[in-house]
Structure formats: C-alpha cells, structure tokens
Amino acid sequence: MSIPFIIILIFGFFIFLSSFFTVKQQSSVVIERFGKFLSVRNSGLQLKIPIVDRIAGRVNLKIQQLDVIIETKTKDNVFIKMKVSVQFKVIQEKVYDAFYKLEYPHDQITAYVFDVVRAEVPKLKLDDVFERKDDIAIAVKRELNEAMTTYGYDIINTLVTDIDPDIQVKNAMNRINAADREKTAAEFEAESSRIRIVAKAKAEAESKRLQGQGIADQRREIARGLVESVEVLNNVGINSQEASALIVVTQHYDTLQAIGADANSNLILLPNSPQAGSDMLNNMVASFTASNQVGEMMKKTNKKVEKPKPIQPQSGYEDDIQPDVQQ
Numbered sequence: 001m002s003i004p005f006i007i008i009l010i011f012g013f014f015i016f017l018s019s020f021f022t023v024k025q026q027s028s029v030v031i032e033r034f035g036k037f038l039s040v041r042n043s044g045l046q047l048k049i050p051i052v053d054r055i056a057g058r059v060n061l062k063i064q065q066l067d068v069i070i071e072t073k074t075k076d077n078v079f080i081k082m083k084v085s086v087q088f089k090v091i092q093e094k095v096y097d098a099f100y101k102l103e104y105p106h107d108q109i110t111a112y113v114f115d116v117v118r119a120e121v122p123k124l125k126l127d128d129v130f131e132r133k134d135d136i137a138i139a140v141k142r143e144l145n146e147a148m149t150t151y152g153y154d155i156i157n158t159l160v161t162d163i164d165p166d167i168q169v170k171n172a173m174n175r176i177n178a179a180d181r182e183k184t185a186a187e188f189e190a191e192s193s194r195i196r197i198v199a200k201a202k203a204e205a206e207s208k209r210l211q212g213q214g215i216a217d218q219r220r221e222i223a224r225g226l227v228e229s230v231e232v233l234n235n236v237g238i239n240s241q242e243a244s245a246l247i248v249v250t251q252h253y254d255t256l257q258a259i260g261a262d263a264n265s266n267l268i269l270l271p272n273s274p275q276a277g278s279d280m281l282n283n284m285v286a287s288f289t290a291s292n293q294v295g296e297m298m299k300k301t302n303k304k305v306e307k308p309k310p311i312q313p314q315s316g317y318e319d320d321i322q323p324d325v326q327q
Contacts, residue, residue: 083162094152
C-alpha cells in the first residue's frame with residue numbers, strides 16, 4: 001500500500017468524522033451552506049455535509065441575566081444610581097431572528113432599559129422612587145417585551161435591585177429619620193411622664209382622703225374617750241371643769257413623753273418650763289370659773305330686760321258699751 005493512498009484514507013476518515021457534531025441541551029446550532037442559512041439544529045447528535053455545510057454559531061436557550069446600572073435624577077433633583085436586572089432568553093422558535101437580526105443583544109437591552117428608566121424616574125420624587133420601584137420594573141419589562149420580541153428574545157422579568165442616592169442625600173435622610181424617631185420617643189416619654197404624674201396625683205389624693213378620714217376617726221374616738229373620762233371623773237366627785245382640766249394636763253404630759261421618746265425630734269414645745277403644767281391647769285380653771293360667772297351675769301341681765309306689758313282695752317269697744325249702761 002502506497003503512502004499517498006494512506007494519506008488520502010486518513011484524510012477521508014477525518015472528513016467523515018467532521019460530518020457529525022453534537023448540540024448540547026438548552027442550546028441550538030445555526031448551520032449555513034456556502035454562507036447561506038440552512039437550518040437550526042437542536043440538542044443531540046447531528047449530521048452535516050463536510051466542507052459544504054458549516055456551523056455558523058451556537059445560541060444559548062437558557063435564561064440569562066443582564067445587570068444595568070443607570071444614573072438619573074428624580075423630580076426633586078436628587079441624583080441616584082439604579083441597578084436594574086433583566087432576565088431574558090432566546091425564544092426557541094425564533095433562533096434565526098435572535099442570531100441574524102441582532103449583533104449585540106446586551107447593548108440593545110441596555111439601551112432600552114436606560115430609555116425607560118430615565119423617562120419614568122424624573123416623574124417621581126425620591127421617596128416615591130423607593131415606594132414605586134415595582135412600577136418602574138413593570139414599565140421596563142413592558143417596553144422591552146414590545147421591542148425585543150421582534151428580535152426573538154423573551155423578557156422573563158425585570159427587577160430594580162438597588163437604589164443608591166448621593167451620599168449627602170443619604171446622610172440627610174438618615175438625620176431626618178433619626179430626628180423623627182427621637183420626636184416619637186420624646187412623645188412617648190412625655191405621655192409616660194403624664195401618666196405617672198396623674199397616677200401619682202390620684203394616689204396622693206386617695207392617700208390624703210384616707211388620712212383625713214383616719215384623722216376624723218381618731219378625733220371622734222378621742223372625743224368619745226374624753227366623754228367617757230369625764231363621766232368616770234364625775235362619778236368620783238370631780239366636776240366637769242376640773243375633769244376637763246385634768247384631761248388636758250394629762251394630754252400635755254403625754255405629748256411631752258412622746259417627744260422625748262424620739263431621739264431625732266427637733267420639736268420644741270413652748271412654754272417648756274417645769275411649772276408649765278401647773279400654770280396651764282390654773283389658767284384653765286380660772287378661765288372656766290370666769291366663763292361661768294360671765295354666763296350667770298348674762299342670764300340675770302336677760303331676765304331684767306324681759307318684763308310683761310299691760311293689756312290696754314280698745315277705744316272703740318268702750319264706746320259701744322256706754323249707751324247700753326245709760327239705758
């Protein structure tokens with residue numbers, strides 16, 4: 001066997017092998033014949049004519065994600081950076097359009113995202129951008145679907161994943177939020193203080209009411225005890241004046257004893273001489289005697305002032321009687 005024949009055989013073998021190729025799952029292969037589109041081959045083992053047919057390209061059918069960062073400004077003139085994530089895939093039935101109509105699909109999608117975001121965000125204030133980011137994402141998806149379906153691309157979803165205002169604006173927003181929370185905390189603290197003050201006032205009022213009631217009960221019992229003491233002293237031959245004076249002196253010495261029992265007491269009872277008790281007793285007895293004398297004199301004076309007036313007959317009545325006597 002000659003060497004040229006062996007070379008031709010080997011060359012033919014490699015050409016035969018090159019006519020077979022495989023296509024991976026979730027992908028498609030575009031076949032061209034002499035530079036013209038021939039067919040689209042899906043996953044599996046495929047066959048092509050060597051030298052005549054060639055693989056023009058492979059198209060990924062998986063869901064892909066493109067992150068687009070846009071800088072724009074809001075209605076209140078705040079510049080922000082937004083990150084929009086676009087999830088898309090090639091429609092299997094439109095592989096030809098996706099492969100031949102668009103040279104750079106990522107650039108096309110990015111341009112549409114820029115156009116929609118910069119049309120929607122300037123209509124909103126900064127706070128509304130955070131609140132209505134889903135509306136912005138829906139608007140981007142709607143615009144992209146209308147434009148990219150023609151080129152064989154399906155927009156699965158669009159997400160606004162990040163909104164980043166200027167650093168000074170973020171600091172101002174943080175200060176506003178902190179001040180608002182401090183205001184709320186101050187309001188709660190004021191309300192708590194008010195509740196404590198009201199509760200304390202109610203407790204003091206109730207305490208004073210009960211204290212007054214206790215003092216009234218105490219004085220009532222003291223009065224009842226004094227009455228009983230006076231009755232007992234009267235039974236042994238001591239009159240009411242002397243009994244009252246004795247009770248007052250006894251209370252005086254009881255008070256002195258209570259003051260002396262407290263080592264920390266700063267109270268000074270005036271007069272505080274040893275003769276104070278006897279002087280007070282004499283003064284009380286004298287005052288009781290003087291008051292009795294004054295009372296007796298007032299009774300005598302009232303009796304002298306009140307005298308009966310004589311009854312005088314009416315003049316008209318006497319005139320009516322005289323003519324009858326003459327007859």
